[in-house]
Amino acid sequence: xxxxxxxxxxxxxxxxxxxxxxxxxxxxxxxxxxxxxxxxxxxxxxxxxxxxxxxxxxxxxxxxxxxxxxxxxxxxxxxxxxxxxxxxxxxxxxxxxxxxxxxxxxxxxxxxxxxxxxxxxxxxxxxxxxxxxxxxxxxxxxxxxxxxxxxxxxxxxxxxxxxxxxxxxxxxxxxxxxxxxxxxxxxxxxxxxxxxxxxxxxxxxxxxxxxxxxxxxxxxxxxxxxxxxxxxxxxxxxxxxxxxxxxxxxxxxxxxxxxxxxxxxxxxxxxxxxxxxxxxxxxxxxxxxxxxxxxxxxxxxxxxxxxxxxxxxxxxxxxxxxxxxxxxxxxxxxxxxxxxxxxxxxxxxxxxxxxxxxxxxxxxxxxxxxxxxxxxxxxxxxxxxxxxxxxxxxxxxxxxxxxxxxxxxxxxxxxxxxxxxxxxxxxxxxxxxxxxxxxxxxxxxxxxxxxxxxxxxxxxxxxxxxxxxxxxxxxxxxxxxxxxxxxxxxxxxxxxxxxxxxxxxxxxxxxxxxxxxxxxxxxxxxxxxxxxxxxxxxxxxxxxxxxxxxxxxxxxxxxxxxxxxxxxxxxxxxxxxxxxxxxxxxxxxxxxxxxxxxxxxxxxxxxxxxxxxxxxxxxxxxxxxxxxxxxxxxxxxxxxxxxxxxxxxxxxxxxxxxxxxxxxxxxxxxxxxxxxxxxxxxxxxxxxxxxxxxxxxxxxxxxxxxxxxxxxxxxxxxxxxxxxxxxxxxxxxxxxxxxxxxxxxxxxxxxxxx
Numbered sequence: 001x002x003x004x005x006x007x008x009x010x011x012x013x014x015x016x017x018x019x020x021x022x023x024x025x026x027x028x029x030x031x032x033x034x035x036x037x038x039x040x041x042x043x044x045x046x047x048x049x050x051x052x053x054x055x056x057x058x059x060x061x062x063x064x065x066x067x068x069x070x071x072x073x074x075x076x077x078x079x080x081x082x083x084x085x086x087x088x089x090x091x092x093x094x095x096x097x098x099x100x101x102x103x104x105x106x107x108x109x110x111x112x113x114x115x116x117x118x119x120x121x122x123x124x125x126x127x128x129x130x131x132x133x134x135x136x137x138x139x140x141x142x143x144x145x146x147x148x149x150x151x152x153x154x155x156x157x158x159x160x161x162x163x164x165x166x167x168x169x170x171x172x173x174x175x176x177x178x179x180x181x182x183x184x185x186x187x188x189x190x191x192x193x194x195x196x197x198x199x200x201x202x203x204x205x206x207x208x209x210x211x212x213x214x215x216x217x218x219x220x221x222x223x224x225x226x227x228x229x230x231x232x233x234x235x236x237x238x239x240x241x242x243x244x245x246x247x248x249x250x251x252x253x254x255x256x257x258x259x260x261x262x263x264x265x266x267x268x269x270x271x272x273x274x275x276x277x278x279x280x281x282x283x284x285x286x287x288x289x290x291x292x293x294x295x296x297x298x299x300x301x302x303x304x305x306x307x308x309x310x311x312x313x314x315x316x317x318x319x320x321x322x323x324x325x326x327x328x329x330x331x332x333x334x335x336x337x338x339x340x341x342x343x344x345x346x347x348x349x350x351x352x353x354x355x356x357x358x359x360x361x362x363x364x365x366x367x368x369x370x371x372x373x374x375x376x377x378x379x380x381x382x383x384x385x386x387x388x389x390x391x392x393x394x395x396x397x398x399x400x401x402x403x404x405x406x407x408x409x410x411x412x413x414x415x416x417x418x419x420x421x422x423x424x425x426x427x428x429x430x431x432x433x434x435x436x437x438x439x440x441x442x443x444x445x446x447x448x449x450x451x452x453x454x455x456x457x458x459x460x461x462x463x464x465x466x467x468x469x470x471x472x473x474x475x476x477x478x479x480x481x482x483x484x485x486x487x488x489x490x491x492x493x494x495x496x497x498x499x500x501x502x503x504x505x506x507x508x509x510x511x512x513x514x515x516x517x518x519x520x521x522x523x524x525x526x527x528x529x530x531x532x533x534x535x536x537x538x539x540x541x542x543x544x545x546x547x548x549x550x551x552x553x554x555x556x557x558x559x560x561x562x563x564x565x566x567x568x569x570x571x572x573x574x575x576x577x578x579x580x581x582x583x584x585x586x587x588x589x590x591x592x593x594x595x596x597x598x599x600x601x602x603x604x605x606x607x608x609x610x611x612x613x614x615x616x617x618x619x620x621x622x623x624x625x626x627x628x629x630x631x632x633x634x635x636x637x638x639x640x641x642x643x644x645x646x647x648x649x650x651x652x653x654x655x656x657x658x659x660x661x662x663x664x665x666x667x668x669x670x671x672x673x674x675x676x677x678x679x680x681x682x683x684x685x686x687x688x689x690x691x692x693x694x695x696x697x698x699x700x701x702x703x704x705x706x707x708x709x710x711x712x713x714x715x716x717x718x719x720x721x722x723x724x725x726x727x728x729x730x731x732x733x734x735x736x737x738x739x740x741x742x743x744x745x746x747x748x749x750x751x752x753x754x
Contacts, residue, residue: 093161104134295611450513
């Protein structure tokens with residue numbers, strides 16, 4: 001039960017009014033956060049690098065055994081690939097190789113360096129390409145960029161001798177030019193300025209959402225950098241946080257600024273207008289942000305730290321954006337007061353009034369043929385969703401990157417000299433029992449039978465003789481696939497070795513086998529995410545349904561929102577599959593070949609898109625429900641809600657889409673996938689869902705939209721998305737949406753057109 005006295009301003013109303021009347025205090029707090037976190041990040045902030053750890057899996061157990069029983073298997077290995085057109089590279093440049101190997105071994109964080117002359121399989125059959133394997137104490141992709149200067153200096157004798165030197169992943173990732181995040185952000189901000197000026201005309205109303213969003217984003221990135229000093233975050237984390245924080249921050253502040261200007265035009269005093277704005281649109285912002293944060297938080301139940309930290313990074317930017325919207329935005333509105341429209345490029349406009357605008361006419365057209373509109377919209381989403389049936393998850397390797405990158409050139413050299421599978425060799429680790437450890441003969445027999453079994457598997461290019469670890473506890477053999485790491489055949493081979501060949505070859509021997517290596521670890525990661533995805537979907541959809549049910553007090557509205565969002569997400573998935581996996585336009589985005597969908601992208605897309613889809617749904621339904629409670633006319637409520645939010649949602653969607661698509665400039669293929677998927681989804685939500693599916697379905701359901709059983713009404717807490725300050729002074733008191741169907745008093749005289 002809501003114990004607030006009738007007519008008494010609520011907490012949000014009071015907080016908004018306080019921020020407006022004490023604006024400089026609020027601005028000072030945000031300025032301190034901005035400067036303080038920025039300086040702290042510069043001093044103590046961490047770095048970002050991809051790291052996969054899946055305890056209990058075959059790949060992780062095998063890696064742990066190698067680390068425990070061999071001196072050369074700890075840390076992270078990265079190949080430095082060398083080649084020369086002057087003849088056999090090792091024989092011709094022996095002195096330069098010796099010098100470079102010695103220099104590399106003396107670098108900090110280097111555990112070992114494998115000399116290609118003494119390492120089996122390090123020189124190609126033709127002799128013109130060789131690999132110098134360097135093992136680092138940590139993932140070199142996360143080292144400070146200045147570390148690369150030391151590596152360049154160490155291999156300088158090779159380059160001075162005419163040898164071409166390329167750095168393979170993950171060392172090569174350290175040499176990758178930084179993603180054009182700042183350029184992408186600048187593009188998004190530029191488009192936002194143009195859209196807001198054209199859409200609303202007011203210069204101050206254009207600058208205010210941008211200032212709020214940029215401030216919130218800077219604070220979020222500073223906090224994220226500090227967290228990265230203590231928690232391992234993926235390489236894409238700051239880019240994802242920037243993408244989410246900028247787009248959502250502009251949207252949230254825009255919704256508040258638009259409602260404030262409408263109240264000002266109606267003659268409300270500025271501080272009171274700010275209070276009402278926060279109590280109405282601000283409350284909807286918090287509901288929307290809670291939905292997005294809840295969806296992103298759902299990623300944590302995957303049990304995969306990599307995914308959880310990506311969700312944490314994006315969720316942090318959303319929470320900070322929402323906090324800035326309901327505190328900094330009211331403060332800036334309070335400072336501007338009635339001067340918000342003083343400077344303009346055309347006649348300033350806010351929310352439409354009356355019932356004769358284009359959006360009321362569109363709503364009327366939809367109401368005449370709701371079934372046709374609904375089916376047409378669903379068919380369109382169905383067509384876009386068709387490619388989802390062929391989605392293949394995997395890891396996008398360096399072979400899909402631009403040839404301007406050193407890790408791509410290293411990848412190509414390894415493929416040329418050793419075959420495509422050498423870019424992702426597999427290591428089979430056999431843990432021997434005590435009898436085999438004590439008996440060399442038994443150990444040799446087991447090694448011979450294991451090698452024979454591995455070599456007989458289709459898709460295997462080569463198998464090295466199983467070699468014992470220094471303490472004789474392990475047998476270690478390298479299996480080179482015939483195909484590259486991201487090929488489907490390699491994934492099938494890993495499954496065959498792990499689930500069939502190795503267990504069968506060791507059955508009855510007392511030994512236990514594990515398949516490990518980078519390719520095996522990434523495939524295990526993919527398999528884990530595929531298994532967890534249904535759980536994530538169920539938790540996120542169920543949580544969002546309960547939140548919307550509590551806010552809008554309508555099972556039908558909450559269920560409809562969840563189902564329509566699933567349709568729009570499937571359509572976005574389909575576009576991503578068509579572009580990247582089918583190759584329809586991939587080269588235009590800098591992806592030179594057909595690639596699988598990065599394994600974590602669907603899970604991240606689902607959490608982000610489900611939350612973002614609810615944003616526009618919440619803002620639209622909030623206005624529809626407000627009119628329904630005041631007027632009791634479902635037809636009028638849908639038309640009025642559509643008209644009241646049309647301009648602001650359209651502008652917000654354009655801005656959000658431009659921000660997302662601008663991140664297609666990123667050098668990270670997974671970020672490109674996320675950027676395209678998010679951008680397409682926003683377009684679908686703002687057009688097909690908002691203009692076709694939502695009004696058509698609400699017209700078909702009629703008054704049943706607002707049905708709520710009495711027992712459920714008593715059970716649910718009362719969290720109205722639009723506070724009492726939203727109601728006009730002359731409006732009748734809202735009637736609770738309880739069983740069997742609400743019927744406001746004003747509806748009886750007027751009748752309900754559906």
